[in-house]
Amino acid sequence: MPAKAPATATSPLAARLLGDLVGIVGAENVLHDREELLVYECDGFTINKKVPDVVVFPTSTEQVVAIVKLCNRLDVPFVPRGAGTSLAGGTLAVGGGVMICLTRMNRILEVNTRDRYAIVEPGVVNVWLTRALTGRGFHYAPDPSSQTACTIGGNVATNSGGPHTLKYGVTVNHVRGVRLVLPDGTVADVGGVTADPPGYDLAGLVVGSEGTFGVVTRVTVGLTRDPEAGRTLLGVFDSVEAATETVSGIIAAGIVPAALEMLDNLMIRAVEQAFGFGFPTDAGAVLIIEVDGLDVGLDREARDIARIVEARGGRVERSITWRTRKEPEYVAIWKSRKSAFGAIGRLSPTFCTQDGVVPRTRLPDILRFIEGVSRRHGIRIANVFHAGDGNIHPILLFDEADAAQVASVLQASHEILDECIRLGGSVTGEHGIGVEKMALMPRLFAPEDLAAMVAIRQGLNPDGRCSPSKMLPTGGHCIERSAPGRRSSA
Amino acid sequence: MPAKAPATATSPLAARLLGDLVGIVGAENVLHDREELLVYECDGFTINKKVPDVVVFPTSTEQVVAIVKLCNRLDVPFVPRGAGTSLAGGTLAVGGGVMICLTRMNRILEVNTRDRYAIVEPGVVNVWLTRALTGRGFHYAPDPSSQTACTIGGNVATNSGGPHTLKYGVTVNHVRGVRLVLPDGTVADVGGVTADPPGYDLAGLVVGSEGTFGVVTRVTVGLTRDPEAGRTLLGVFDSVEAATETVSGIIAAGIVPAALEMLDNLMIRAVEQAFGFGFPTDAGAVLIIEVDGLDVGLDREARDIARIVEARGGRVERSITWRTRKEPEYVAIWKSRKSAFGAIGRLSPTFCTQDGVVPRTRLPDILRFIEGVSRRHGIRIANVFHAGDGNIHPILLFDEADAAQVASVLQASHEILDECIRLGGSVTGEHGIGVEKMALMPRLFAPEDLAAMVAIRQGLNPDGRCSPSKMLPTGGHCIERSAPGRRSSA
Numbered sequence: 001m002p003a004k005a006p007a008t009a010t011s012p013l014a015a016r017l018l019g020d021l022v023g024i025v026g027a028e029n030v031l032h033d034r035e036e037l038l039v040y041e042c043d044g045f046t047i048n049k050k051v052p053d054v055v056v057f058p059t060s061t062e063q064v065v066a067i068v069k070l071c072n073r074l075d076v077p078f079v080p081r082g083a084g085t086s087l088a089g090g091t092l093a094v095g096g097g098v099m100i101c102l103t104r105m106n107r108i109l110e111v112n113t114r115d116r117y118a119i120v121e122p123g124v125v126n127v128w129l130t131r132a133l134t135g136r137g138f139h140y141a142p143d144p145s146s147q148t149a150c151t152i153g154g155n156v157a158t159n160s161g162g163p164h165t166l167k168y169g170v171t172v173n174h175v176r177g178v179r180l181v182l183p184d185g186t187v188a189d190v191g192g193v194t195a196d197p198p199g200y201d202l203a204g205l206v207v208g209s210e211g212t213f214g215v216v217t218r219v220t221v222g223l224t225r226d227p228e229a230g231r232t233l234l235g236v237f238d239s240v241e242a243a244t245e246t247v248s249g250i251i252a253a254g255i256v257p258a259a260l261e262m263l264d265n266l267m268i269r270a271v272e273q274a275f276g277f278g279f280p281t282d283a284g285a286v287l288i289i290e291v292d293g294l295d296v297g298l299d300r301e302a303r304d305i306a307r308i309v310e311a312r313g314g315r316v317e318r319s320i321t322w323r324t325r326k327e328p329e330y331v332a333i334w335k336s337r338k339s340a341f342g343a344i345g346r347l348s349p350t351f352c353t354q355d356g357v358v359p360r361t362r363l364p365d366i367l368r369f370i371e372g373v374s375r376r377h378g379i380r381i382a383n384v385f386h387a388g389d390g391n392i393h394p395i396l397l398f399d400e401a402d403a404a405q406v407a408s409v410l411q412a413s414h415e416i417l418d419e420c421i422r423l424g425g426s427v428t429g430e431h432g433i434g435v436e437k438m439a440l441m442p443r444l445f446a447p448e449d450l451a452a453m454v455a456i457r458q459g460l461n462p463d464g465r466c467s468p469s470k471m472l473p474t475g476g477h478c479i480e481r482s483a484p485g486r487r488s489s490a
Numbered sequence: 491m492p493a494k495a496p497a498t499a500t501s502p503l504a505a506r507l508l509g510d511l512v513g514i515v516g517a518e519n520v521l522h523d524r525e526e527l528l529v530y531e532c533d534g535f536t537i538n539k540k541v542p543d544v545v546v547f548p549t550s551t552e553q554v555v556a557i558v559k560l561c562n563r564l565d566v567p568f569v570p571r572g573a574g575t576s577l578a579g580g581t582l583a584v585g586g587g588v589m590i591c592l593t594r595m596n597r598i599l600e601v602n603t604r605d606r607y608a609i610v611e612p613g614v615v616n617v618w619l620t621r622a623l624t625g626r627g628f629h630y631a632p633d634p635s636s637q638t639a640c641t642i643g644g645n646v647a648t649n650s651g652g653p654h655t656l657k658y659g660v661t662v663n664h665v666r667g668v669r670l671v672l673p674d675g676t677v678a679d680v681g682g683v684t685a686d687p688p689g690y691d692l693a694g695l696v697v698g699s700e701g702t703f704g705v706v707t708r709v710t711v712g713l714t715r716d717p718e719a720g721r722t723l724l725g726v727f728d729s730v731e732a733a734t735e736t737v738s739g740i741i742a743a744g745i746v747p748a749a750l751e752m753l754d755n756l757m758i759r760a761v762e763q764a765f766g767f768g769f770p771t772d773a774g775a776v777l778i779i780e781v782d783g784l785d786v787g788l789d790r791e792a793r794d795i796a797r798i799v800e801a802r803g804g805r806v807e808r809s810i811t812w813r814t815r816k817e818p819e820y821v822a823i824w825k826s827r828k829s830a831f832g833a834i835g836r837l838s839p840t841f842c843t844q845d846g847v848v849p850r851t852r853l854p855d856i857l858r859f860i861e862g863v864s865r866r867h868g869i870r871i872a873n874v875f876h877a878g879d880g881n882i883h884p885i886l887l888f889d890e891a892d893a894a895q896v897a898s899v900l901q902a903s904h905e906i907l908d909e910c911i912r913l914g915g916s917v918t919g920e921h922g923i924g925v926e927k928m929a930l931m932p933r934l935f936a937p938e939d940l941a942a943m944v945a946i947r948q949g950l951n952p953d954g955r956c957s958p959s960k961m962l963p964t965g966g967h968c969i970e971r972s973a974p975g976r977r978s979s980a
Contacts, residue, residue, distance in 0.1 A: 115849055137744070159691075172691065173663075180942075188942040189935075194847055194880075198918045198927075199935065199961070200943050201649075201662065204694040225744055254627070254715055294787040301784075357684055359605055390684075428688045437688075444688065445679075452670075452678040452950065453690045459949025460942065471689070 009034040013076065014054040017098065021056050024066045029057040029104065040099055044087040045436050046350065046400065047410070052079070052093035057104040061179060061187060061217040064100060068215065069185040071098055071465060079467045080215045082122065082154030085146040087353050088434030090158060090210045094469040100215055102153050109218070113138050116223045117176060117193055122153025122216050133223065139325075141168040141224040144430070145338040153216050159208030161430040163259040163337065166388035167292075168224060170430065172207040179218035180206060183466035193220055205456070210432050211467040213460045227292035230258065231302040232330060234318040235287040235309040236280055240264055240383070242312045243285035244363040247387045249308040250289065251360065255301055259290040260388030261337055264367075266347075267382040267395075274343035277336040280317065287314075287387065288337055295323075340384045341395070348380070348397035354413050355431040356420035360390040369419045370394050377408045391429035392420075418443075433471045441473055499524040503566065504544040507588065511546050514556045519547040519594065530589055534577040535926050536840065536890065537900070542569070542583035547594040551669060551677060551707040554590060558705065559675040561588055561955060569957045570705045572612065572644030575636040577843050578924030580648060580700045584959040590705055592643050599708070603628050606713045607666060607683055612643025612706050619711070628713040629815075631658040634920070635828040643706050649698030651920040653749040653827065656878035657782075658714060660920065662697040669708035670696060673956035683710055695946070700922050701957040703950045717782035720748065721792040722820060724808040725777040725799040726770050730754055730873070732802045733775035734853040737877045739798040740779065741850065745791055749780040750878030751827055754857075756837075757872040757885075764833035767826040770807065777804075777877065778827055785813075830874045831885070838870070838887035844903050848915035850880040859909045860884050867898045881919035882910075908933075923961045931963055 010018070014032040021030050031037055032054045041049040053076075058064045071078045077097035084091055093099050106123035113136050118129060126147040129140040143162035144150055150160070156178065161170040168174075177191030191203025206213055237243040243262055250257060263271065264285050272279045279286055287309075291301045306316045322330045344351050358366045367383065370392075374381040385393040396412055398405040417427045417440060427433075427440045441450060453472055461467075500508070504522040511520050521527055522544045531539040543566075548554045561568045567587035574581055583589050596613035603626050608619060616637040619630040633652035634640055640650070646668065651660040658664075667681030681693025696703055727733040733752055740747060753761065754775050762769045769776055777799075781791045796806045812820045834841050848856045857873065860882075864871040875883040886902055888895040907917045907930060917923075917930045931940060943962055951957075 114851065172694070182938075182942060186938050186941065188938045190939060190942065192916070193914070194849070194916060197916050197934070198923055199931065199939075200946060201691075201694050201698055202942060202946070204662070204691050205946075208691055225746075228744075254718075256715075294784075294790070296790060297784040297787045300786060359684070361604065424683070426682070426684060426687050433688055441689065448672075448676050448678045449680060449689075449692075451676065452672060452680060452692060455949040456690060456692070456695070456946060457949075459945040459947075 011053045011096075013096065017054055017070070017074065017076065020070050021054065021067065021098075024070070025056050025058050025063050029059070031055040040081070040084070040093070040101070043084045043089060043091045044353070045089040045434065047352065047406065048089050048092055048435055050093050050096065052099040053096045055099045055101050057101050059104050061181065064181045064215050064217050065185050065187060067098065067100055068181055068183070072184060072463070075465070077465050077468050080153070080157070080211045082151035082157070083125070083149050085150040086154060086158055086434065087355065087431040088428065088436040090432045090434035090470065092435050094435060102215070102217070103151065105217060108132055113223060115193065117220055118223055119218060119220045120152055122151060122156070122219060124152050126150050126152055126155060129221070137226050138223040139226055140221060141174055142171045145341060147338070152219055152221070156207050156216055156219055157210050158430065158432040161386065161389070161391070163261050163334075163386060165386060165430075166260055167256050167258045172204055174222045174224070175203055175207050175219060176222055177203050177220040178206050178216045180214045180216055182214040183461040183463065191220065208432070210434065210471045212457055212471055214466055226324070227258070229295035229298060230290060230292035230322050231298050232288065232290045232320040232322065232333060233302060233305060233309075233316050234333065235289055235314050236283045236317045237285045237287070237312070237314040239284040240367050241364050242314055243287050244367065244387065246287060246309055246312045246314060247363065248361055249312065250305060251388065253304060253308060255291065255304065257289055257388060258292045259288060260386070261288040262286070262383070262385055262387040263337070263340065264383040266380065267340055267384045270343040270347050270382060271336045271340050273346055275332070275336045275339065277332050278318075279336070288333060337384070344382060344395055344397065347382070348399070350398055350400040352396045352398070352409050352413065354392070354394045354396065354416060355428045356392050356417050356425060357429045358390045358392065358420050358423045358425035360388070362423040362425070363387060363390060363392075365423060366392060366416075366419060370416055373412045373415050377412045379405070379408055379412055381412075386429070389429060390425065435470060438469075438471060438473050501543045501586075503586065507544055507560070507564065507566065510560050511544060511557065511588075514560070515546050515548050515553050519549070521545040530571070530574070530583070530591070533574040533579060533581045534843070535579040535924065537842065537896065538579050538582055538925055540583050540586065542589040543586045545589045545591050547591050549594050551671065554671045554705050554707050555675050555677060557588065557590055558671055558673070562674060562953070565955070567955050567958050570643070570647070570701045572641035572647070573615070573639050575640040576644060576648055576924065577845065577921040578918065578926040580922045580924035580960065582925050584925060592705070592707070593641065595707060598622055603713060605683065607710055608713060609708060609710050610642055612641060612646070612709060614642050616640050616642055616645060623713065627716050629716055630711060631664055631714040632661045635831060637828070642709055642711070646697050646706055646709055647700050648920065648922040651876065651879070651881065653751050653824075653876060655876060655920075656750055657746050657748045662694055664712045664714070665693055665697050665709060666712055667693050667710040668696050668706045670704045670706055672704045673951040673953065681710065698922070700924065700961045702947055702961055704956055716814070717748070719785035719788060720780060720782035720812050721788050722778065722780045722810040722812065722823060723792060723795055723799075723806050724769075724823065725779055725804050726773045726807045727775045727777070727802070727804040729774040730857050731854050732804055733777050734857065734877065736777060736799055736802045736804060737853065738851055739802065740795060741878065743794060743798060745781065745794065747779055747878060748782045749778060750876070751778040752776070752873070752875055752877040753827070753830065754873040756870065757830055757874045760833040760837050760872060761826045761830050763836055765822070765826045765829065767822050768808075769826070778823060827874070834872060834885055834887065837872070838889070840888055840890040842886045842888065842899050842903060844882070844884045844886065844906060845918045845921040846882050846907055846910035846915060847919040848880045848882065848910050848913045850878070852913040852915070853877060853880060853882075855913060856882060856906075856909060860906055863902045863905050867902045869895070869898055869902055871902075876919070879919065880915065925960060928959075928961060928963050
């Protein structure tokens with residue numbers, strides 16, 4: 001990708017930085033033409049947009065250090081970015097400046113199955129690591145739906161989950177250490193290869209910090225042993241209520257499924273149209289219920305699950321018995337689930353994937369509420385989500401060319417997230433705060449709690465040049481307070 | 491415990507604080523007489539001692555806030571303490587001042603098995619929570635050997651592990667949120683009831699921070715479902731080598747035991763003398779190997795383990811089949827293991843329990859090294875440890891009245907920890923840094939890594955009055971550097 005240099009399409013700030021940046025990373029690793037930059041104006045949250053002045057693609061920690069030091073010297077904001085699949089504007093270049101895109105730091109540096117870790121650069125695509133482990137008896141557990149595109153660096157930024165979070169945990173449970181270029185250009189290695197090293201758990205702090213503590217240039221992750229076998233059941237229900245009651249029933253029975261995913265009727269039809277897996281398009285909802293572990297216990301668990309499904313008026317339409325996650329029927333059902341967001345493209349030109357959490361037992365309440373919101377605002381809303389975690393993903397369909405629809409979608413999102421808080425949940429399960437939900441933080445946290453976060457941020461990012469105006473409502477932002485839902489203090 | 495007031499036995503600083511402290515917590519909750527304070531001069535690490543000027547026992551968050559604000563007003567250092575079972579001087583009142591003892595904040599405030607959490611005050615003794623859950627199908631997973639005495643607040647401070655850490659993780663994996671009185675007296679609620687809430691993972695940061703970020707006054711922990719059943723095997727070996735090779739063999743076979751504990755011959759004899767469980771006193775080493783989960787898979791796992799034990803020349807002497815952890819034989823074997831430190835009292839008037847970590851595969855190397863250290867310094871060393879985690883606990887026996895022996899123990903400890911670093915491990919698995927191991931931190935971390943930790947600490951504890959001179963070598967401390975073992979940077 002050769003750098004182009006039509007001066008008129010390059011911002012004055014970019015022009016000022018260009019010589020130094022080209023000196024650091026080479027001309028082939030710098031974008032500054034406005035047209036080329038358009039790709040970087042937003043992530044998966046398409047409602048807020050801002051073109052950065054320049055995008056650089058470093059290939060080493062040393063280059064990242066040099067870029068960050070340059071930004072400090074010239075007082076320019078910078079923001080790291082992976083594949084841009086994030087959904088809350090976490091990579092938005094809010095104040096313009098330099099976007100540090102890590103997709104060319106994409107090597108798997110070490111795989112050690114004996115001590116069960118791998119060391120990767122941040123631009124390694126999530127699924128590459130599991131592919132590199134094929135046949136060695138291990139995999140990398142966090143598996144976001146976007147795993148064929150999203151990067152492990154991006155997963156670290158947002159503490160990504162996925163369908164198998166219910167049993168295997170989120171990204172923070174699998175990151176042992178990171179190499180971090182701090183906002184002042186210092187390099188720190190936090191955490192390490194062994195689990196739970198001494199000192200503050202800075203690796204845990206960096207995971208989920210959405211790039212506000214610096215640029216991660218290396219990640220050490222734990223590897224998870226492949227289960228001996230599994231059963232993946234497709235439960236079919238007349239209504240969303242029956243499906244959510246089944247979720248509670250399974251958990252209450254003491255079963256910990258590897259995954260427990262729900263799709264509602266609108267979602268089923270979109271997915272079926274796109275992939276033809278064989279979902280019943282007249283069902284009110286389906287559940288994908290997976291258990292894994294020692295083969296010997298699984299048939300009994302599958303039978304127990306079937307009984308619980310039937311007790312709620314549902315039926316088990318498929319039951320896939322697998323030894324590896326490569327078996328065709330297994331691949332097909334999960335492809336349908338994980339590509340659900342893509343399938344939505346058939347229903348609507350634009351959509352907004354929301355992310356909220358409620359206590360699992362309140363799933364029926366929030367789904368009823370979402371139905372009401374859909375009716376009230378005249379917006380179609382599809383639902384596909386991690387039912388076992390109480391982590392909902394209503395997908396609001398709209399046309400971004402229609403300003404009234406955009407306003408309705410924002411209002412509807414707001415109402416849904418408000419209701420999540422009211423029900424005792426939160427405004428994001430895994431997509432992060434980004435710019436989208438920053439204004440909601442004071443609804444979730446007391447001023448003292450936010451102040452503690454700000455104090456930490458100022459300790460590590462005192463000048464605020466690194467990922468400004470993200471995650472925490474600080475500086476010029478107005479902190480609004482609201483009694484319900486905020487946690488009490490003292 | 492009425493406050494006594496013989497003026498001569500009260501320090502001038504205590505005298506200055508007394509009126510205010512009595513006003514905050516009442517006279518019955520203040521100790522200031524030098525004799526009464528002696529109990530608080532050290533924790534389980536008996537080599538460094540320092541009597542605080544005054545010990546207070548608050549009974550509410552409000553009282554803690556008032557104490558902390560008083561300390562700030564008068565520029566007096568303060569340090570929180572639980573039961574004082576810590577082993578690295580983490581609760582030592584290094585600079586004197588006020589010790590805030592949380593043992594009277596000992597209520598279990600809420601147990602919610604539906605959403606699987608409990609809210610407790612920090613002075614709740616670890617085992618009380620599991621006892622409160624008896625018959626409800628849940629327990630609190632972290633189970634340090636000291637669990638009948640240590641407090642959950644202390645567990646939070648040191649990120650305690652225990653025999654079942656191998657499968658169930660350490661304290662940080664079970665803490666969802668804490669109420670924290672920050673060093674300036676502000677109250678923050680970090681984390682929450684749901685797992686992985688938005689914002690920085692401050693709860694994760696507080697766990698393991700050894701009181702350097704403030705005083706925890708409330709802890710929300712996750713509850714773990716009781717396993718359906720288990721098998722606990724006693725493997726007997728001629729040598730420590732055969733036992734450690736068995737550990738590697740079990741893990742390599744893909745079995746994740748709930749616990750995998752080793753006792754060497756000296757330890758076996760001490761424990762057998764104390765409890766008479768029936769350990770073979772002529773064995774070179776024994777392994778306690780536990781698996782749990784669905785009953786249906788356990789017999790096969792137990793058979794696989796027995797085969798691995800026998801392949802290394804060992805034999806399985808006991809095999810306990812259990813449905814609950816209340817069964818007498820189960821209770822007896824674990825009582826023997828967990829009271830091992832107490833049993834040591836029969837061998838020696840004083841002992842120092844060390845704590846180090848090596849990659850599991852290097853266990854034979856470190857144990858041979860410890861044997862050499864023992865011979866070279868003429869110090870008896872017993873070994874009992876979490877073999878599955880590579881977390882060793884050599885117990886060095888000595889007489890504290892003999893200054894030469896004390897010096898030898900310190901030197902021997904130093905050599906063992908050095909070797910742990912050289913083998914790719916670290917200087918503490920679960921006891922923390924405290925004051926004992928502060929000087930070793932620069933051996934484990936590069937200056938940049940320590941600087942990042944210091945920046946965080948200064949963000950939350952800018953005046954350094956809270957738990958001064960703990961964990962991080964800052965201020966007047968000399969940072970020595972050493973090439974081997976430190977992690978690389980950039």
